[in-house]
Amino acid sequence: MQEIVLYIFMGASIAAVLVMILNRNIFYGALALLICLISLAGIYALLQAEFLAITQLLIYAGGVLVLLIFGIMLTNKISGKPVLTDSHNWFSGIIISTSLLGVLLFSFQQTEIMIAQSNLNTTRNINNIGIELMSTYAAPFELSGVLLLVCLIGAALTASSFKKKTNG
Amino acid sequence: MAKTDLLFYLSAFLFCSGLLIIFTKKNAIMILMGIELMLNAANLNLVLFNFQKTGMEGQFFALFVIIVAVCEAAVGIAIILKTYHYYHTSAIDQISDLKERP
Numbered sequence: 584m585q586e587i588v589l590y591i592f593m594g595a596s597i598a599a600v601l602v603m604i605l606n607r608n609i610f611y612g613a614l615a616l617l618i619c620l621i622s623l624a625g626i627y628a629l630l631q632a633e634f635l636a637i638t639q640l641l642i643y644a645g646g647v648l649v650l651l652i653f654g655i656m657l658t659n660k661i662s663g664k665p666v667l668t669d670s671h672n673w674f675s676g677i678i679i680s681t682s683l684l685g686v687l688l689f690s691f692q693q694t695e696i697m698i699a700q701s702n703l704n705t706t707r708n709i710n711n712i713g714i715e716l717m718s719t720y721a722a723p724f725e726l727s728g729v730l731l732l733v734c735l736i737g738a739a740l741t742a743s744s745f746k747k748k749t750n751g
Numbered sequence: 752m753a754k755t756d757l758l759f760y761l762s763a764f765l766f767c768s769g770l771l772i773i774f775t776k777k778n779a780i781m782i783l784m785g786i787e788l789m790l791n792a793a794n795l796n797l798v799l800f801n802f803q804k805t806g807m808e809g810q811f812f813a814l815f816v817i818i819v820a821v822c823e824a825a826v827g828i829a830i831i832l833k834t835y836h837y838y839h840t841s842a843i844d845q846i847s848d849l850k851e852r853p
Contacts, residue, residue, distance in 0.1 A: 684764065730822055
């Protein structure tokens with residue numbers, strides 16, 4: 584049962600990525616990215632990372648995708664026709680990405696990945712994540728808070744039209 | 752276990768298709784989407800290695816990767832909006848002059 588759900592999620596993410604590559608409409612690309620992110624969240628939940636799955640749903644599907652769609656709407660004059668994008672460099676792009684894919688697949692096949700036998704330990708729950716985030720990972724947690732604040736101020740200052748406001 | 756091997760191949764495929772999107776698309780927002788796809792492939796790899804070990808380090812690393820990706824997306828969208836207001840386009844091959852136009 585679990586494996587069938589896993590295969591469904593994998594197929595959905597691969598199909599969504601193919602839609603992103605082959606389609607010219609940016610809106611369809613954004614929606615395909617949404618499908619890919621949701622199926623990745625499902626895969627995380629199957630791999631015993633439930634907190635990460637919920638974080639992925641909240642932040643990516645709720646935050647980043649809305650931001651990207653805002654960007655699409657603000658940078659294109661929408662007049663009823665679909666928002667299309669051009670593409671170039673198909674030859675060199677396909678050569679570089681398929682060769683990298685070949686190298687990665689070859690090295691994954693060559694490597695013997697050690698699998699710990701105790702996959703079903705009970706210490707990997709949300710209680711433990713909260714405790715470790717406040718004890719072991721306290722410094723990166725605080726630093727990420729500072730990073731989010733700096734990013735908020737920087738994005739607001741960059742996107743705002745500062746000079747026009749002072750003139751008017 | 753065969754299915755985790757398949758998931759490693761899936762993460763490699765996602766990374767390479769993100770790279771292909773960055774190479775081939777002309778719109779700047781589509782390039783940001785490709786970057787997000789590559790970061791998600793790296794996250795899937797981290798969660799897979801964490802699934803095969805006993806600790807929880809991979810999950811925390813993936814969490815911080817998500818936080819940094821959100822910051823990158825916000826600042827990137829802000830820069831794209833600013834260049835769109837100046838050049839009136841978001842196709843990156845038409846944004847080619849650094850100096851102010853006379």
